[in-house]
Amino acid sequence: MMWFLALGLLLMLLKWLEFGPVAEWAWWQTMVPLGLAIVWWTWADFSGYTKRKRMEKDAKRHDDRIQRLRKNLGQIQRPK
Template structure:
């Protein structure tokens, strides 16, 4: 997301001719978009995206279990 945000900002500065990016090459301005694509490809290939999704699901599950334990009067289990 960082590369995408940076790319959008640089693209806007180049298009509106504001600041130093106005004189930069289009390759430099568009490079963050290429880096974002490379990052997403690596994240999908390596399993990083799936691991993060599984971690979020596990945290939601643990929170739901703890809430239910508190509702029935038991102390939630902590590691």
């Protein structure tokens, strides 16, 4: 998830700038969210989650385009 990546980058920046309590953490502790992001992306690719979400997005775009074309042609829209 992108939240893991954003959190990891934020923690790295805070560690590098030696800001707040993060300055006293070990570097590996600031890298944990980046590791979780890698685990998430690996799981998403191997499980088919990424491909399924992309196919759902493409199907929605296709349906929206057909509905828009029908509306522009003045045809009655089919109920879903």
